[in-house]
Amino acid sequence: MAYMALYRAWRPQGFSEVVGQEQTVTAIRNAVRTGRLAHAYLFSGPRGTGKTSIAKIISKAANCEDLRDGEPCNQCSSCQDINNGNFMDVIEIDAASNRGIDEIRDLREKVRILPAQGKCKVYIIDEVHMLTNEAFNALLKTLEEPPDSVIFILATTESNKIPATIRSRCQNYQFRLLTLPEITQRLREVAAVNEMNIEESALQLIARRAQGGLRDALGTLDQVYSYKGPDITKQDVLEALGLVDDVFIAELLDKVLANDTTGLLSLLAAAIAQGKEPEQLVREMVQYLRDLMFYITLGHTVELTVATNDTLSLLEKQRSLVNIDKLLKALRLMTDSGQKLRFSESQRLTLEITFLELAALFAAPAAVTDEKTQKSTVPTPPPPAQNKARSQAPDPLWAKILAGVREVKVPTHALLSQGRLLGIKEDTAYIGYRKGYKFHKERMEEKANREILEGVLKELSGRTIEVQFIFLDDDQYNDIIVKKAIELFGPDIVEIKD
Ligand SMILES: Nc1ncnc2c1ncn2[C@@H]1O[C@H](COP(=O)(O)OP(=O)(O)OP(=O)(O)O)[C@@H](O)[C@H]1O
Ligand SMILES: [Mg+2]
Numbered sequence: 001m002a003y004m005a006l007y008r009a010w011r012p013q014g015f016s017e018v019v020g021q022e023q024t025v026t027a028i029r030n031a032v033r034t035g036r037l038a039h040a041y042l043f044s045g046p047r048g049t050g051k052t053s054i055a056k057i058i059s060k061a062a063n064c065e066d067l068r069d070g071e072p073c074n075q076c077s078s079c080q081d082i083n084n085g086n087f088m089d090v091i092e093i094d095a096a097s098n099r100g101i102d103e104i105r106d107l108r109e110k111v112r113i114l115p116a117q118g119k120c121k122v123y124i125i126d127e128v129h130m131l132t133n134e135a136f137n138a139l140l141k142t143l144e145e146p147p148d149s150v151i152f153i154l155a156t157t158e159s160n161k162i163p164a165t166i167r168s169r170c171q172n173y174q175f176r177l178l179t180l181p182e183i184t185q186r187l188r189e190v191a192a193v194n195e196m197n198i199e200e201s202a203l204q205l206i207a208r209r210a211q212g213g214l215r216d217a218l219g220t221l222d223q224v225y226s227y228k229g230p231d232i233t234k235q236d237v238l239e240a241l242g243l244v245d246d247v248f249i250a251e252l253l254d255k256v257l258a259n260d261t262t263g264l265l266s267l268l269a270a271a272i273a274q275g276k277e278p279e280q281l282v283r284e285m286v287q288y289l290r291d292l293m294f295y296i297t298l299g300h301t302v303e304l305t306v307a308t309n310d311t312l313s314l315l316e317k318q319r320s321l322v323n324i325d326k327l328l329k330a331l332r333l334m335t336d337s338g339q340k341l342r343f344s345e346s347q348r349l350t351l352e353i354t355f356l357e358l359a360a361l362f363a364a365p366a367a368v369t370d371e372k373t374q375k376s377t378v379p380t381p382p383p384p385a386q387n388k389a390r391s392q393a394p395d396p397l398w399a400k401i402l403a404g405v406r407e408v409k410v411p412t413h414a415l416l417s418q419g420r421l422l423g424i425k426e427d428t429a430y431i432g433y434r435k436g437y438k439f440h441k442e443r444m445e446e447k448a449n450r451e452i453l454e455g456v457l458k459e460l461s462g463r464t465i466e467v468q469f470i471f472l473d474d475d476q477y478n479d480i481i482v483k484k485a486i487e488l489f490g491p492d493i494v495e496i497k498d
């Protein structure tokens, strides 16, 4: 037997099987009960929310030989033929196709022909917003003088494109997105009937990703089911859809909020090593930040799209670490970066910079007022154990340099801030990084970043100073003297240590 896709197998056969859309269902079912179906309906609403399904139920109800309390019986030959698509008087027209337009043109004569098989002809016109003006006019003429035994059901996802003249001749029903509980419940039912064994977080993930469309939800379940069989884990869903685990994204944001750039970059490296696409990581982070925003403002999980129960504890922690203002800036930064990534030649670098910028954004003081506050919040790395005594006090020259660099380019600042100024000797400034900060050191050595730093040094000292980046743990540079720095910058901004 041919396998029938779940979303088709689970097309509601009667009004009572429709999920949600209560007002529409109640009104139409009452009209069937009292024999007062309208001549024309306009169903507008998002994809996969039941428009075609209800149109089919109406077709059956209008032709059923054994109506039961406003429900088609699904047993009589009319109902069965309609269910199998073999009923001559139910005519489906896809307005988006060329043939559809021809069919509308022919409509005016054809509607006059009496039903061939049943009691009532039903025209279901899908994607009706796609009709040309000419076709709309033809349709309008038909709607103006509808024969008795004909029902038109127009369906569209873009009701704003339907001319008012057409709209005013139809009974209008607005379909809504289905809620998360509605979708989860239906998925649970489908899984049970098909004897699937599906993890709760897998179910949630599918439902959230469907964003209110039941067809998509069932389609996803189907996809995972056919690839994995009846035992389905969250991991299976992630793989089938090529998604990134929300827990991973949540942990990534943890590093961002801690301004732990090393941890952040190594997580990104791991994701890329696993074959995750930079664009996808950014996209998922956008969704996650959006979830966080909804979680902060609404305080419940109903609106979340990527975060599942697995990330609730992290979300809960993160909500206290951010404010809406920063979150909005972060969302803007990430959506812009998504665009940039598409055209980037080095996607990985763009990705890394994006996340470093994100960390810098959250680490920056909420409102920078004067230089003093700016200086005190410049992140300085914890000193290596053996040099503790030497670098406890914040270095005002270093703070000046960092502030200057930050003004030119935030990502460069993020790279530089993980190092520290060791000293200046013979027109060369030495910047030290701890061993674990190899990435930062190497990025700073690149021409673009180096030039920014040299530009700032020149501005501060009035002369050309080269920079050299070294690892702090190498003892060979210990004789670098601070004296030269005093010469260059003057004693008031150079602090002598030791
Ligand atoms: N409200 C609903 N109740 C039950 N099942 C639904 C509902 N909405 C969608 N479905 C499921 O999704 C499938 C597709 O739904 P349907 O064709 O009615 O969507 P639609 O609104 O016409 O979408 P489109 O705008 O893409 O044509 C159905 O076969 C059914 O499995
Ligand atoms: Mg449809």
Ligand SMILES: [Zn+2]
Pocket (backbone or CB within 6 Å): 063, 064, 065, 066, 067, 072, 073, 074, 075, 076, 077, 078, 079, 080
């Ligand atoms: Zn019937």
